[in-house]
Amino acid sequence: MERGILAGVIIGIIAPLVGSFLLVRRISVVTESISHITLTGISAGVFLGTLGPLFQNMNPMYLGVVFALIGALITERLREMYRHFQELAVPIILSTGIGMSAIFISLARTGYNEWYSYLFGSIVSVTVSDVQFIMITAIFVLFIIVLFYKEFVLTSFDQEFAQVSGISMKFVNFIFALLIAMVISMSMKVVGILLVGALVVIPVAASIQVSKSFKQLIFFSIIFAQISILFGLYFSYQFNIATGGMIVLISILVLLLVLLLKRLMR
Template sequence: MEILTQLTFLERGIIAGILIGFISPLIGAFLLVRRMTIITEGLSHITLTGITAGVLMTQSVAIFGAVNPLYTGLLFSLGGSLLIERLRQIYKYFEELAIPIILSAGIGLSALLISFSNSSYTEWYNYLFGSIVTVTISDLYFIGGTGIVAIGLIGLFYKELLSISFDAEFAATSGISIKKLNFLFSILIALVISMSMKVVGILLVGALVTLPVAAAIQFAKSFRHVLILGIIFGEAAVIGGIVSSYHLDVATGGMIVVVGVLLLIGAIFVKRMLRFSSDRAKEGHS
């Protein structure tokens, strides 16, 4: 632990980014299969509500002065993920309504709480769009702890998560508890969003979950390939974005997303070129 306290702000940001770049595509791959990638947008906004609540607590209640707002953000993210799951059960035939309901509530509450806060524009800007220079040792502990928990849960329940993602009905007949696995999956999504917001930013965290996976499926031939390639694209986007943002003095999260978009465009272009070359080769043989 002592070695972590000796890290510079840039080193802390890079370590946090590497952890996020590894875990986000893992969750993104499962969300892609379940066609639920949009859920990250709803949860990111309710997480912002938790952040603003935490900031207000530290400003107005002395006993909470040392509380890191990331923890309140995690609590709200967990609550929001469970509420989405509950709303999907209530609106059984209109499950897509759950996410905009949570998203709208998150935006409204966040705007209200921010108006009561004494924090500067810069602080909120960093939460919204990410900043590696603001990653503290406390943030790094939080990101590392939530990351370890997320990886552990994925490792322990990988087969079950895979089963309910591809064929929930078959998983149910096999004795797998769909309700418990959905609850677990909601926790995983909340963990990834809460750990990513300090580096990527609350408004952009969904992009880091989806863009690397979108690039990976251009080349992947199996779900395992999607996971591996997603991690590679995710790490490339994070490291490239952090280095670029530092040298260009721009928002970290925005730069990470831009690099991710460029990687996706590059992947689509390469895939089309490979397909074109393959078609030409077949025509030549015929």
């Protein structure tokens, strides 16, 4: 329980932080496609573990990180190729991820419990190595954001001016793709692969209703995410239901409450 809460709090800071940049870039839906490619890596790792002792001690999460990064880079490449139809990149990657995951899952022939925590999250399944992985990933993401904060903001709000200023869009997009992959990988054990996109997007969607600047957007996004995660973890533990589903449900309730309060204030 303590490991789950610690992991949840860390994720509640990093996920909406990256989600704020995704919202400004208008590519929030990219998280859905990358999360399904991450599931492909997880299922491939589980399948390899059934082949023999050589891969039995391998954590499938690490293979998921590799697939998430590959998926993020391919998504960015497809968006460049289909410059006038960039939304095509999402269904291409998403359907590929689902199809390959189905194949690996059927080949692995493991039990239901093997996939439940990966798909929908589980507070009691968070191990010490998972917490260590989440903490290291969070430090890395924060370091990258602080280091390239000006470049991220500039390329998010005005790409033409950023290019004129000498900023390499390809390099910045590569770094950003790496961040998306890391955030999805670190969040999947608590929220679940199928629901991690909601944690990246919904708190930011609530925050934009009350924010007057980009920094306020980040601040309120983190606050709303922490509320969703802490209450979601509590209720999922009390009622023994899927952690990710409860977190997303609380996120939706927070969003609806913010919309209602804003309407009443008008």
